[in-house]
Amino acid sequence: MPLGAIVLRALLYAGAVALLVLYAPDDGARFIYVGF
Amino acid sequence: MRAPHPASASLVTWALAGCFLIAVDLVVLQTPLVWGKTTLWVHDPAERIHRLAFWQTYDVARTLYRPRRAAAHRVAVLGNSLMWFPAQEAYVERALARAQPDLDVRVDSLSFFGAHIGDMEIVSRQVYRLDPTVVVVALGNSELVTTKALQLVNPPGRLLDTGWRDGPVPPASQSERLARWLRTAWPLYRFRQFARAGLADRLWPAAADERVPEHFASTRDVLSFLDPERAAGAEAAFETFRRQPSLDTYIKFLRTRWIPPEPFDPLPDPATLTLDSPGVAVLDRLLARLAAGPWSTFVLLMPENPLLEADRDGRYHRLGFSERAAAVIGTVADRHGIRVVDGRRWMPAEAFLDFLHLFPDVSGFQTPFAEEILRDIHS
Numbered sequence: 001m002p003l004g005a006i007v008l009r010a011l012l013y014a015g016a017v018a019l020l021v022l023y024a025p026d027d028g029a030r031f032i033y034v035g036f
Numbered sequence: 037m038r039a040p041h042p043a044s045a046s047l048v049t050w051a052l053a054g055c056f057l058i059a060v061d062l063v064v065l066q067t068p069l070v071w072g073k074t075t076l077w078v079h080d081p082a083e084r085i086h087r088l089a090f091w092q093t094y095d096v097a098r099t100l101y102r103p104r105r106a107a108a109h110r111v112a113v114l115g116n117s118l119m120w121f122p123a124q125e126a127y128v129e130r131a132l133a134r135a136q137p138d139l140d141v142r143v144d145s146l147s148f149f150g151a152h153i154g155d156m157e158i159v160s161r162q163v164y165r166l167d168p169t170v171v172v173v174a175l176g177n178s179e180l181v182t183t184k185a186l187q188l189v190n191p192p193g194r195l196l197d198t199g200w201r202d203g204p205v206p207p208a209s210q211s212e213r214l215a216r217w218l219r220t221a222w223p224l225y226r227f228r229q230f231a232r233a234g235l236a237d238r239l240w241p242a243a244a245d246e247r248v249p250e251h252f253a254s255t256r257d258v259l260s261f262l263d264p265e266r267a268a269g270a271e272a273a274f275e276t277f278r279r280q281p282s283l284d285t286y287i288k289f290l291r292t293r294w295i296p297p298e299p300f301d302p303l304p305d306p307a308t309l310t311l312d313s314p315g316v317a318v319l320d321r322l323l324a325r326l327a328a329g330p331w332s333t334f335v336l337l338m339p340e341n342p343l344l345e346a347d348r349d350g351r352y353h354r355l356g357f358s359e360r361a362a363a364v365i366g367t368v369a370d371r372h373g374i375r376v377v378d379g380r381r382w383m384p385a386e387a388f389l390d391f392l393h394l395f396p397d398v399s400g401f402q403t404p405f406a407e408e409i410l411r412d413i414h415s
Contacts, residue, residue: 002043005041005043006043006046006048006049006052007052008043009041009043009044009049009053010049010050010052010053010055010056011053011056013049013050013053013056014053014054014056014057014059014060015056017053017057018057018060018224021222021224021225021228022224022228022231022232022235023232024228026229
């Protein structure tokens with residue numbers, strides 16, 4: 001199996017997982033009112 | 037349809053992808069790429085409402101998980117907005133240096149706006165990372181109860197929530213528990229909101245964001261920093277208050293700053309706070325953990341604005357709540373042999389920015405605070 005294909009796909013998978021984790025939606029909870 | 041490339045299903049590919057993910061984790065954890073933001077004060081007062089507590093929590097995460105400078109004595113401070121501004125690390129370190137010039141000490145601020153007792157308990161789980169010699173828990177009188185706006189654990193605290201076992205405030209759902217497990221196991225997940233915001237700030241920095249000054253020379257400086265447009269009027273009103281100190285002139289000063297004097301988030305009836313209250317159980321867990329650590333701990337009851345004594349109708353504060361909270365905190369601290377420093381009468385009214393918060397640096401709060409820290413350092 002060509003090494004390039006493996007590395008390219010591994011990068012793609014890792015990148016996709018990292019982006020999914022970083023940019024998955026949050027619960028959208030708002031931070032508190034700041035009275036200063 | 038084209039058949040997938042054999043590399044797609046190869047174990048070698050997935051193992052390599054795992055290695056790349058570890059590399060991403062290391063970048064998030066170990067490099068300034070994500071953790072380099074130092075302009076943590078949000079200049080625009082309208083935006084400040086939504087962004088400031090987030091950046092403060094980011095700062096707490098950075099303090100806990102990134103390397104700190106070495107020092108012979110290390111003081112960790114848990115608190116909320118009451119402590120965050122007047123106990124900026126630079127102010128307290130300067131006060132400690134004034135009191136004892138040869139002391140090699142570092143202050144680690146772990147405070148953020150809106151932190152209630154559950155948030156502090158969450159932060160305390162990681163305090164060992166700082167190898168502190170002294171830990172301070174700074175409490176006003178509202179942290180032990182749930183109010184309309186604030187729970188025992190709040191959004192900033194949840195960002196830092198880790199651990200395999202449930203804390204004293206159980207998660208609201210199974211998904212919240214799962215998120216905590218993921219944060220515990222996987223740094224990329226633990227810091228994902230901070231990493232996202234840190235990267236976004238690198239790419240599109242908010243030009244107006246500022247550093248919190250390491251020194252303020254006057255109340256005018258503080259008021260200008262908080263709101264440049266209203267600073268002149270606010271300083272004039274504050275000067276009037278200084279010449280004619282009264283509840284009325286102070287309220288006029290607050291109104292000049294567009295701060296409603298009535299409490300934004302009223303406290304409940306003091307009778308609802310008992311030794312059986314859920315918030316008190318969290319305090320108990322927090323103090324038990326701190327008492328078991330290889331450091332000394334004290335609880336500081338934060339200064340209260342003495343003008344509130346003139347508020348006999350309870351229009352601007354909940355009558356009797358402070359005494360109730362102090363008694364409960366004292367009882368719980370006694371159980372664990374932890375010293376309680378009652379700082380409620382430490383500061384005069386002109387040291388306060390509003391009914392709750394002290395002026396940073398110019399209030400002088402850091403001086404008695406440093407004395408109490410030194411008492412623990414030398415004990």
